[in-house]
Amino acid sequence: MKTRSAVYLNALRAFEASARHGSFSRAGEELNVTAAAVGQMVRGLEDWLGMPLFHRSVTGKARLTLTEGAERALPDIRAGLDRLGVGLERLRESTTSGILNVTVSPAFAAKWLLPRIDRFQAKCPQTDIRLETSLKLLDYRALGIDIGVRYGDGNWPGLVAEKLMDEEVFPVCSPGFPDREALIEPSDLTRTTLIHDLSVDPAIGFVTWDMWLRAAGVLEGQPQRGMRIDNSAAVLQAAVEGRGVALARSILAHDDLAAGRLQRLFPAVKVPSKLAYYVVYRSEYASLPKLQAFRRWLIEEANPVDP
Numbered sequence: 001m002k003t004r005s006a007v008y009l010n011a012l013r014a015f016e017a018s019a020r021h022g023s024f025s026r027a028g029e030e031l032n033v034t035a036a037a038v039g040q041m042v043r044g045l046e047d048w049l050g051m052p053l054f055h056r057s058v059t060g061k062a063r064l065t066l067t068e069g070a071e072r073a074l075p076d077i078r079a080g081l082d083r084l085g086v087g088l089e090r091l092r093e094s095t096t097s098g099i100l101n102v103t104v105s106p107a108f109a110a111k112w113l114l115p116r117i118d119r120f121q122a123k124c125p126q127t128d129i130r131l132e133t134s135l136k137l138l139d140y141r142a143l144g145i146d147i148g149v150r151y152g153d154g155n156w157p158g159l160v161a162e163k164l165m166d167e168e169v170f171p172v173c174s175p176g177f178p179d180r181e182a183l184i185e186p187s188d189l190t191r192t193t194l195i196h197d198l199s200v201d202p203a204i205g206f207v208t209w210d211m212w213l214r215a216a217g218v219l220e221g222q223p224q225r226g227m228r229i230d231n232s233a234a235v236l237q238a239a240v241e242g243r244g245v246a247l248a249r250s251i252l253a254h255d256d257l258a259a260g261r262l263q264r265l266f267p268a269v270k271v272p273s274k275l276a277y278y279v280v281y282r283s284e285y286a287s288l289p290k291l292q293a294f295r296r297w298l299i300e301e302a303n304p305v306d307p
Contacts, residue, residue, distance in 0.1 A: 008045055011048075023063065030142055053070040099129075100294055112254070146288070151276070153204075160281055163277075172257070189218070190218065199229075216269045240256060
């Protein structure tokens with residue numbers, strides 16, 4: 001019985017994915033097999049059990065629905081697969097060796113993580129980083145993500161979130177920006193070229209130019225000129241190249257400011273962000289040595305100790 005159960009492990013995974021997606025096709029995309037292969041595995045499982053698991057429509061186009069028996073069994077099957085996955089991961093990752101799957105936003109990767117990642121590799125040479133860049137919070141379970149750094153309010157259901165860095169928002173420009181000497185007061189920004197970041201959503205707490213100007217006491221005279229870019233790293237690069245004034249997030253702009261590629265304008269105006277950077281991971285993987293090593297390194301990099 002145990003041997004035959006092991007044979008049907010892949011079929012159980014196919015069943016669980018099909019139940020979650022309501023589709024053999026989408027389950028196949030997740031498992032990297034064809035929809036026909038998923039259907040064949042599920043049918044094999046049904047033959048072995050001697051009972052159907054899904055109600056199938058005549059046309060085959062409707063969403064899959066579970067039979068009553070399958071619906072009762074699904075939570076236990078899902079829990080068993082989760083525990084099996086964690087157990088195998090712990091066996092494989094009993095040291096800090098192996099691949100660590102990390103997700104961050106494209107801008108955070110370009111402006112903060114990648115310039116520092118060599119220091120992690122020097123501390124943990126046996127760990128290889130596999131980096132997934134996305135503006136969206138990915139499905140850690142489905143994609144095998146171990147850990148990530150995310151910008152938000154710290155509330156991501158089903159995941160542990162530990163605050164890594166707070167952030168401030170302020171205008172920056174290159175030292176050679178043609179209008180630099182004319183920017184004496186915040187209201188002067190309404191008469192120069194501003195660079196707008198289209199990748200940020202004010203509805204969830206991102207600070208926009210309008211919000212910053214109001215905080216600086218500029219209530220009239222909205223900006224007349226501007227450049228609009230849908231990538232936060234590219235926004236800063238455009239400012240470095242002297243194409244306008246960018247509204248910078250302090251963490252992303254840190255290295256450019258330290259190197260003198262950018263200068264902060266109006267430092268007396270303080271506009272902290274309501275959002276912050278968080279280390280985000282699944283609780284069941286919290287004790288994995290490679291994850292803990294990367295987590296500790298992130299915290300050390302975010303809070304450097306002066307020599």
